[in-house]
Amino acid sequence: MSDETTAHGQDARGAHAAAATRDEARFVEEIVDKDENYSRWYTDVVLKAELADYAPVRGCMVIRPYGFALWENMQQGLDRRFKDTGHANAYFPLLIPESFLRKEAEHVAGFAPQVAWVTHGGDEELEERLAVRPTSETIICTMYAKWIQSWRDLPVLVNQWANVMRWEKVTRLFLRTTEFLWQEGHTAHRTEEEAEEETLRMLGVYQDFIENDLAIPVVPGRKSESEKFAGALRTYSVEALMGDGRALQAGTSHNLGQHFAKVFDITFLDKDGQRKHVWQTSWGVSTRLVGAIIMVHGDNRGLVLPPRVAPIQVIIVPIFRKEAEREAVAAFVADLERDLRPHIRVQSDWREQTPGWKFNEWELRGVPLRLEVGPRDVAANQVVAVRRDTHEKRPLPRSGVGSAVPALVEDIQRSLLDRARRFRDEHTARAATVAELEEVVEERRGFVWAPWCGEAACEAAVKERSGATIRNIPFDRPDDRQACLVCGREGSAVLFAKAY
RNA sequence: CGGGCGGUAGCGCAGUCUGGUAGCGCACCUGUAUGGGGUGCAGGUGGUCGGAGGUUCAAAUCCUCUCCGCCCGACCA
DSSP states (O other), rough: OHHHHHTTTTTSSHHHHHHHHHHHHHHOOOOOOOTTOOHHHHHHHHTTTTTTOOOTTTTTTEEEEHHHHHHHHHHHHHHHHHHHHHHHOOOOOOEEEEEHHSSSSSHHHHHHGGOOEEEEETTTEEEEEEEOSSOOOOHHHHHHHHHHOBBBOOOOOEEEEEEEEEEOOSBTTTTTTTTEEEEEEEESSSSSHHHHHHHHHHHHHHOOOOHSOOOOOOOEEEEEGGGGGOOOOOOEEEEEEEETTTTTEEEEEEEEEEEHHHHHOOEEEEETOOEEEEEEEEEEEEEEHHHHHHHHHTTTTTTOOOOTTOOSEEEEEEOOOOOOHHHHHHHHHHHHHHHHHSSSSSOOOOOOOOHHHHHHHHHHHHHHOOOOOOOOOOOEEEEEEETTOOHHHHHHHGGGHHHHHHHHHHHHHHHHHHHHHHHHHEEEESSSSSSHHHHHHHTOOEEEEEEHHHHHHHHHHHHHHHSSSEEEESSOOOOEEETTTTTEEEEEEEEEEEBB
């Protein structure tokens, strides 16, 4: 048996971690302990659960079939919500002429360092460089200018599922890669109010999806001026807390105002006969959410997937010795699968491995519920159900499985959210001064409520001293006025954290 | 981008200091006994030592350049 401590080149496992996790460690030989080295744990989980692998090009990754199945389920959950709110999908090109990108000064400045350029077609140098899209505002706005003439053409509600590229200096699988997959919604409206409404509506869609489907609690709010999208009027975000106490921006929604409309000349003739610029929004979430799932729900045995998006919701592990037992179990399992398949994504594992090996494998890969079926169960007309989240093991009568299993899976979904919410609440503190905030950020991490006056200088000062940034100005917050944690002028509570 | 560390079989590593032609565990293959938490035994397959150049009779080992990854920090709409 290989010892995971030496396998990872460590002299010794931290004594503090050993006691609490010894039981779990016995089951897992391939993943470093979460408390020992969180970053390493994260990478181990991604690799060993076969979600993704490193690609030959720096900062790029291959999303493997299991990881992609997860992403596809996430796409479905989002896409349905987009369609339900009146949006339609379209596809715009990968390449954007440099001149388009340069039209909006703030926008260019924001993205310039991260843009990858196409300079040649074959051997011929291009007359104008082409940017590999870091986001599609400029190309989409160019097209909207052609398509929109009248107030009757509005609103335009379009979403695009695409890849984008940003030349990042430091990359992490799923969290920040050079190329990533996302969706970007781009809408155009007749009035400012309508655009603002849309911006907030889509932020709400993200919150609904992330909390209900991914079981990750988020804090919706508005970004500070310094953190907003380059070229936007206002940016909103939903912020989530990861297992190591760092925050992750899980989704953003921007009210673009008329900035882009003016630059790209997107106008319409309004009811009153006046020619006006449209009001726009854009909003997006990315494969980064896969990283969030891993960090919020994962444990020392590996991945824990929320049932709603898990590629396999229930794994059946057959157990047998003799051929006769195998046949009896096979018939029982086939019947079981037939019952469950209409309700649930179920799979049975007939590979030539020992049951124990399979238990570990499927736990590592995060399957929410395992059903064990052996000769004893066939005889008792039952299955043994084991939850991935609590490790609770209990027999279920075969007759009730059709309803008990879906109910159990739903319960896992619920309790994952409950547990994540409890963790987040336990890791949310208050601070009145920068020193207090620093202490929390150093020792426990997590979210910190602290009063802020609204000045960028104070925001920057906090970042300088503590490394924490304003994640957002939550919609739902204490409304008492307090002294700004930096300058002492009147301020109100905002949410700070160290962020990914 | 800075500091530190690493790249040797599919995975995890030893060998590098002190040059002599590559090894261990797991995985994999075959057989056999097994199978309710990573199964035992026996036999086997597999490596241009990240890449390029140099020094040398001889390079995984020494030198130069380069690519990739990890940890910490800076940066990041």
